[in-house]
Amino acid sequence: MxxxxxxxxxxxxxxxxxxxxxxxxxxxxxxxxxxxxxxxxxxxxxxxxxxxxxxxxxxxxxxxxxxxxxxxxxGPAKFAQLQAVLEMSRRHLAERMQRDSALESPQAVRDFLKARLRHEPHEQFACLFLDAKHRVIAFEVLFQGTVDSASVYPRQVIKRALAQNAAALILSHNHPSGITEPSPADRLLTRRLKEALEYVDVRLLDHFIVGDGEPLSMAEYGWI
Incomplete structure (x- = not known):
């Protein structure tokens, strides 16, 4: 019927x-x-x-x-329509996140990172660059592939932070397995980046791991 x-x-x-x-x-x-x-x-x-x-x-x-x-x-037409809908959703989340301080809208940050990273089949390491009032300046994927202390270079993170004139940043990367528990390499990498960023007076506010469910905040667990 x-x-x-x-x-x-x-x-x-x-x-x-x-x-x-x-x-x-x-x-x-x-x-x-x-x-x-x-x-x-x-x-x-x-x-x-x-x-x-x-x-x-x-x-x-x-x-x-x-x-x-x-x-x-x-078919291709439906695929194109779907991609347009998904991209509109991602842009909506980005605009919502950029209206306020990232620290005042933690759910908006989580929703944006989920939309940008959860569907990726390979690990991606990204940064949210923030101004002195913790408003979003830019989002950039800096590294792709297996994310560990050897493949993410602090010098490149610092270079992009200075180029964006960022006062603070939020790190994020996805786990394609869906499990958000940080590995020892994730925690080591976070410590290394925090120490490196302190030399150029840039604060590391958080490191989110994106998988199934809500992204895990390393700051909330006291790991930053």
């Missing part, structure tokens, strides 16, 4: 408008994005099938173009 023949309260779009997006399932949210189904399947039926095929909504959202487009009902 077509969705337009469903009771009004069961249609995803109408449910969203009446009750808000939080009440919708992953498949219902995806169905609104898809707009139409395929022969013999409504948009909701197709969405349920896709979530099942990918294993989760997150896996679908993070799929590359080749993996995305090999599934029923998905």
């Amino acid at each position: 077509s969705i337009r023949h469903w009771p009004t309260d069961e249609r995803p779009r109408e449910k969203l408008l009446k009750h808000g997006p939080m009440v919708l399932s992953d498949a219902e949210l995806l169905a609104i994005f898809l707009r139409t189904g395929v022969a013999g399947k409504s948009a909701v039926d197709l969405a349920r099938l896709l979530v099942k095929d990918f294993g989760s909504l997150r896996s679908l959202l993070e799929a590359d173009q080749r993996s995305f487009c090999r599934h029923l009902g998905l």
Whole structure:
């Protein structure tokens, strides 16, 4: 049966408008994005099938173009639309974070770092450069690959901090495994960078590890 023949309260779009997006399932949210189904399947039926095929909504959202487009009902146009939606979300989070001091909006920082780093298949090491009032100046990915004390160079971090005229910074890197527990190398690297930055009068405020769930704050654990 077509969705337009469903009771009004069961249609995803109408449910969203009446009750808000939080009440919708992953498949219902995806169905609104898809707009139409395929022969013999409504948009909701197709969405349920896709979530099942990918294993989760997150896996679908993070799929590359080749993996995305090999599934029923998905093609380059839908992939482009999805990437635009995801990028708008990331830019929204960036603007939200930049309005206030990073220390006054810790959840905004966490949300932004999740959006930027959680989906990356390889480790990336990034910096949020902050001014004297801890407002965001810039976000930069500085290193890629395995992040440890040997592959992240304090000199490069200091160079970029001085170039951005930063008074403070927040480090972050992702764990593709999804586990946010810092390794001994993570903690050693953080100590080395903190000591190096002190020589140029730049404060290291935190080091977030991004994985599944909420990013781990090393400052909150007393490791900075």
